[in-house]
Amino acid sequence: MSRVPTQRARAGELDAQCEAAGREPSDICRTAVNMVIVRDSYQEAERLMPDAYRANPGHVRPVMGTADDVAGQLRQLLDAGLNGLIVGAPHADQSPEYVQVMAGVCRQALAG
Numbered sequence: 001m002s003r004v005p006t007q008r009a010r011a012g013e014l015d016a017q018c019e020a021a022g023r024e025p026s027d028i029c030r031t032a033v034n035m036v037i038v039r040d041s042y043q044e045a046e047r048l049m050p051d052a053y054r055a056n057p058g059h060v061r062p063v064m065g066t067a068d069d070v071a072g073q074l075r076q077l078l079d080a081g082l083n084g085l086i087v088g089a090p091h092a093d094q095s096p097e098y099v100q101v102m103a104g105v106c107r108q109a110l111a112g
Helices: 004-019 042-047 051-055 066-077 098-112
Strands: 032-039 063-065 084-088
Touching: 004 066, 032 042, 032 066, 032 098, 042 063, 063 066, 066 084, 066 098, 084 098
Parallel strands: 032 063, 032 084
Antiparallel strands: none
16 A cells, blocks of 8 residues: 555645645655564565554555565655654564664665
8 A cells, every 4th residue: 555645645735734824834844654564575574564454454554565665665755745754663573683674774765
């Protein structure tokens, strides 16, 4: 599920509200919180998706897949108007090694 159309729509709404209030839209730092699941395949990442996401099909899904796929998805969000990303990991992946994996993916996304 792509978040890009939603992000672009929200950015447009925020821009319009800023302009209506006489505020410069670029003064607002735009961020998003995303769970990141990096594995060798999308299917493997999906198996690790927390049950809370499965129980609520309308809820935003984690950004997941291979390192390249995840970096690409994060880059698309940045290109859609975000200034920054706040990433988290599933409970099972909260280790220093996984934080290094996420850091590499984020660096790749920021490099474009």
